[in-house]
Amino acid sequence: MNQASAGHLLRLIRSGQATTRGELQRVTGLSRSTVGHRLDQLFRAGWLRETAGDPVDAPTGGRPSLRLEFDASHAVVLCADLETRHARVAVLDLGGTTLAEHSGALLINQGPDEVLDRLAQWFALLLEKTGLGTDAVCGIGLSVPGPVDRASGRVLQPPLMPGWDRYPVPERMRQAFAAHVSESGADRMPVLVENDANLMAYAEQRRGFPDCAAFLLIKVSTGIGAGVVVDGEMYRGIDGAAGDIGHIRLSDHPYALCRCGSYGCLAAVASGRALAEQLTAAGVPTASGSGVRDQLAIGQPDAVRLAREAGRLVGGVLATVVTLLNPGVLMIAGDLTGPPFLTGVRELLYQRAMPRTTAYLQVVTSRLGDRAGLAGAAAMVVESLYAPEHADRRLADTAAS
Numbered sequence: 001m002n003q004a005s006a007g008h009l010l011r012l013i014r015s016g017q018a019t020t021r022g023e024l025q026r027v028t029g030l031s032r033s034t035v036g037h038r039l040d041q042l043f044r045a046g047w048l049r050e051t052a053g054d055p056v057d058a059p060t061g062g063r064p065s066l067r068l069e070f071d072a073s074h075a076v077v078l079c080a081d082l083e084t085r086h087a088r089v090a091v092l093d094l095g096g097t098t099l100a101e102h103s104g105a106l107l108i109n110q111g112p113d114e115v116l117d118r119l120a121q122w123f124a125l126l127l128e129k130t131g132l133g134t135d136a137v138c139g140i141g142l143s144v145p146g147p148v149d150r151a152s153g154r155v156l157q158p159p160l161m162p163g164w165d166r167y168p169v170p171e172r173m174r175q176a177f178a179a180h181v182s183e184s185g186a187d188r189m190p191v192l193v194e195n196d197a198n199l200m201a202y203a204e205q206r207r208g209f210p211d212c213a214a215f216l217l218i219k220v221s222t223g224i225g226a227g228v229v230v231d232g233e234m235y236r237g238i239d240g241a242a243g244d245i246g247h248i249r250l251s252d253h254p255y256a257l258c259r260c261g262s263y264g265c266l267a268a269v270a271s272g273r274a275l276a277e278q279l280t281a282a283g284v285p286t287a288s289g290s291g292v293r294d295q296l297a298i299g300q301p302d303a304v305r306l307a308r309e310a311g312r313l314v315g316g317v318l319a320t321v322v323t324l325l326n327p328g329v330l331m332i333a334g335d336l337t338g339p340p341f342l343t344g345v346r347e348l349l350y351q352r353a354m355p356r357t358t359a360y361l362q363v364v365t366s367r368l369g370d371r372a373g374l375a376g377a378a379a380m381v382v383e384s385l386y387a388p389e390h391a392d393r394r395l396a397d398t399a400a401s
């Protein structure tokens with residue numbers, strides 16, 4: 001009965017399946033007046049605009065039909081990308097364009113209270129900078145370096161986030177945000193939390209490889225994680241643990257202690273943190289994954305050698321992952337991204353996986369770089385809030401208030 005609600009029409013318009021009133025009638029089978037009525041709901045909310053269509057649309061010289069489009073400027077999203085030692089926050093419009101951005105040192109191991117309060121403070125400052133009020137914000141998206149339970153937004157047993165296990169992140173984020181902005185309504189702000197590799201994969205697939213039906217991204221920074229996008233949707237597994245390949249245990253490194261408490265994990269020998277330790281032991285003091293990145297940038301020979309070896313270890317694990325998923329694209333992202341690591345990955349991947357599995361596989365590096373997490377977080381919030389059912393609920397709430 002609700003087959004073609006206003007929310008459904010919005011989806012048809014946003015996806016480009018139907019962008020004029022006539023096309024909407026044809027696709028949905030609704031009458032002209034019903035389409036008009038539903039579109040009025042969307043116009044009243046400020047979600048749509050109507051523009052003169054391309055003259056090519058009217059080859060016979062008739063009046064060009066008016067084109068409907070989603071108004072990506074009618075609201076903004078606040079996003080934060082949390083790494084272990086620093087964070088990046090931004091105000092983005094609904095099309096993913098950054099309006100203001102800030103990044104700074106922020107230690108995730110200070111715990112959720114302090115970290116979320118600092119993010120809220122940064123959000124408030126950024127909003128002030130853009131001249132926008134809280135009422136312009138439709139939601140908050142957080143990218144975190146740990147497994148996330150989608151339903152509750154809680155982080156589950158995250159090795160890189162001590163003190164965050166099962167902490168009510170969305171509730172606390174809302175509260176902190178409300179405390180830093182004066183307007184009412186902030187305490188009802190939707191807050192969505194997702195794993196960083198998942199969000200990076202989501203953003204990179206949408207932006208650079210929209211036709212790729214099976215997309216795999218590996219993030220190697222402090223830890224190692226994978227994000228999988230299948231048919232345009234993030235693949236999370238049953239409780240958000242999918243892709244946590246950093247804790248697959250290698251048989252030949254029994255003494256390497258991992259942050260998760262086990263020995264021999266891939267992350268204990270091939271992550272940015274592990275390489276920082278190995279470099280330091282080799283006489284090149286390096287504090288973190290980003291320190292390794294700096295050494296690689298200047299071609300430091302030990303860093304280059306270790307990155308290539310790390311690439312081989314990751315490539316060995318990826319042979320299994322790629323065989324299972326048969327992706328069209330394998331994207332390498334994070335601090336170690338670069339020729340030595342990539343060479344190592346390719347060596348083992350092509351040696352261990354069947355040629356049939358890798359015949360059409362493109363191995364590429366990140367396109368969005370440090371912005372992938374924020375772009376993914378913004379896209380997640382927009383896709384959630386403007387999905388048909390959610391959009392209809394929000395329209396009903398607006399009409400009632």
Ligand SMILES: [Zn+2]
Pocket residue numbers: 246247258259260261262265267268
């Ligand atoms: Zn581990």
